[in-house]
Amino acid sequence: MNICVIDVGTSSIRSAVTDGHRVICFRQRRTPPRMPEPGLVEFDASDMAEVVLQTATEVIDEVGGVDAVAVTNQRGSAVVWDRRTGEPLEPAIGWQDLRTVGDCLAWQDRGLRLVPNESATKLAYLLDLHDPDRTRDLCFGTVDTWTVWCLSQGAAHVIDPSNAAMSGMLTADGRxxxxxxxxxxxxxxxxxxxxxxxxxxxxxxxxxxxxxxxAGIIGDQQSSLIGQRCVLKGLAKLTFGTGAFLDVCTGAERPAFENRSPRGTFPIVAWQEGGDLVWGVEAMMIAAGSNMSWLIDDVGLLTDAAQSMELAGSVADTGGVVYVPALFGLGTPHWDFGARGAILGITGGTTAAHLVRAVLEGVAHRAADLMEAAEADSDCRLERLRMDGGMSQNPVFIQILADALGRPVELCPVPEGTALGAAVLAGRALGQWSSWQEVADSWSPRAVIEPAGTLDRDRWHEAVNRAARWHPDLSAISF
Structure with a gap:
């Protein structure tokens, strides 16, 4: 069964035809967001729709037709459009946008907990801007909603719970x-x-x-979870992109905490079928692949990400250097927006290779932080983790990661598991899979990397403490 999966990301749109196991054909167009001022992240919803239709049409034409379409997407963004004309109102606001931070803090003082990367306060901002009297007939949607509206030419105005839960407007039971x-x-x-x-x-x-x-709608991290066949309780995946997300499937029972737990993880709706919800726990690293971009674009130490393999692999260790990847603060378990990146332990003998390896180790340490928090909050020991994303193409990093986790790392058959997960959902709707157990049993990693050593976690925690609270005013902000 061939499924066209449309993956609407933060900086690019990808359309692929897949059978749920492999990618048959693929198109990608860069669609970077606009950043008119620091903290503002916007995009043109009309341009997004045009690229979605163009790339999807190209891959469908290449294979001569598909059985279904599925949509997976960045979560938490907000689009508002006129119901009658279908014209989106400017601007559409990206999930990274921080213009409503003050609003979130004000609502928090009134007992309503909202965070700026959810779409609720973005929607309120857009309504105040375009419809202050609330008299217009407008539609709101996250990126999945807008994409499906455009695909169906206005016939479907829908959202799935994995995206609705990232709006801040869903009831606690997800219903x-x-x-x-x-x-x-x-x-x-x-x-x-x-x-x-x-x-x-x-x-x-x-x-x-x-x-x-x-036949399938799902947020990107949940799609990666399903794509890597983590559809039974206790199975987990790590996705390394600009940031990194660790998601654990916890089954039919909602996690005990309502919002962010004391360990810094969040309850998520993994997916919904037949009105029944499957839940999960998510832990987040703010900066993962962005550390490679920093080494390439800002420091000029690397010409491309592939060079990091050569340099980091040329030395046996970091020579005592520890790097804390807090370029934009620290996520799970710390949630310290005032923390900043730190390089400790430099000596006269430190080389570029030591520094690059330290950066990879720092990201791996952060992944171990996520795992420890997710294990505690999911009440599951994660015997092994499945991995996708750009950094899954770096064998040196993968070995460092396995050593930091102390667990085997299983690599997704394709670099990005998001396309596979959305395809599984569509195939499930059309009868391709008889049960979720069958989906789980179909997992076939392209490689399994076993731990071959250990990293010094005590020294790591000491380094994080030194990087923490560098900007106390930002560290005081908590959502």
């Missing part, structure tokens, strides 16, 4: 929109999309060749 939150933010219920299953036909992609059914 519907919170009347309390939308009333406080003055959000008209009519502008909100219908919450539908992650796997199931919601309409037809009439804007694409053959008008295939739209």
């Amino acid at each position: 519907g929109w919170s009347e309390a939150v939308i009333d406080l933010l003055a959000i008209p219920p009519t502008c909100l999309p219908e919450i539908v299953d992650s796997t199931g036909v919601v309409g037809n992609a009439t804007a694409l060749p053959g008008a295939p059914p739209i």
Whole structure:
């Protein structure tokens, strides 16, 4: 069964045809967001729709037709458009945008916990900007909602729970929109999309060749979780992109904590089928692959990411250098927005190779931090972790990661598991998979990397303490 998966990312849009095991054909277009001022992240929703239709049409034409379409996407962004004309209102606001930080802090003082990377306060901002009297007939959506609206030419205004949960407006049990939150933010219920299953036909992609059914909708990290067959309780994956996310499937029972836990993880809706929710726990690293970009673009120490393998692999260790990858603060378990990157232990004998290896070790240490927090909050020992993302192409880093985790690392059959997960959901809707056990049993990693050593976690924790609270005013902010 061939599925066209449309993956709407933060800086690019990818369309692929996949059977859920391998990618048959692929198109990618860069669509970097606009950053008009520090802290502001915007994008053109019309341009996004154009690229979605262009890339999806190209891959469908190449294979001569598909059985279904699925959508996976960046989470927490906000798009508002006119219901009658379908024209989006400017700007669409990206998940990284921080313009509503003050609003979030003000609501927190009133007992409503919202965070700026959720879409709730972004929606309120856009409504205040374009419809202060709340009299217009507008539609709101996260990126999945907008994509499905465009694919169906306005016939479907929907969202799945994995994305709805990242809005800050879902009820705690994940069953519907919170009347309390939308009333406080003055959000008209009519502008909100219908919450539908992650796997199931919601309409037809009439804007694409053959008008295939739209049969899967899922947030990107949940899609990677499913793509790497972590669909049973206790299975977990690590995705390394600009940041990094560790997600654990915890099953039908919602995690005990409502928002962020004391260990810095979050409950997530993994997916919904037949009205039944599957839950998970997510831990987040703010800076992962962005450390490679820093070495390439800002420091000029590397010409490309591939060179890091050669340099880091040329030395047996870091020569005592420890790097804390807190370029934009620290996520799980610390959530210290005032922490900053640190390089400790430099001597006269430190070389570029030692520094590059220290950067890779720092990212691996942070992954171990995520694992420890996720294990505690999921009440699951993670016997092994599955891995995808750009850094899964670096064998030196993968070995360092296995050593830091002290667990085997299993590599996804393709670099990005997101396409596979959305395809599984669509295939499940059309009867391709008889059970989730069958999905789990179909896991076949391209390689398994066993730990071959250990990293000094005590020295790592000492280094993190030195990097913490570098900007106390920012460290005091907590969501």
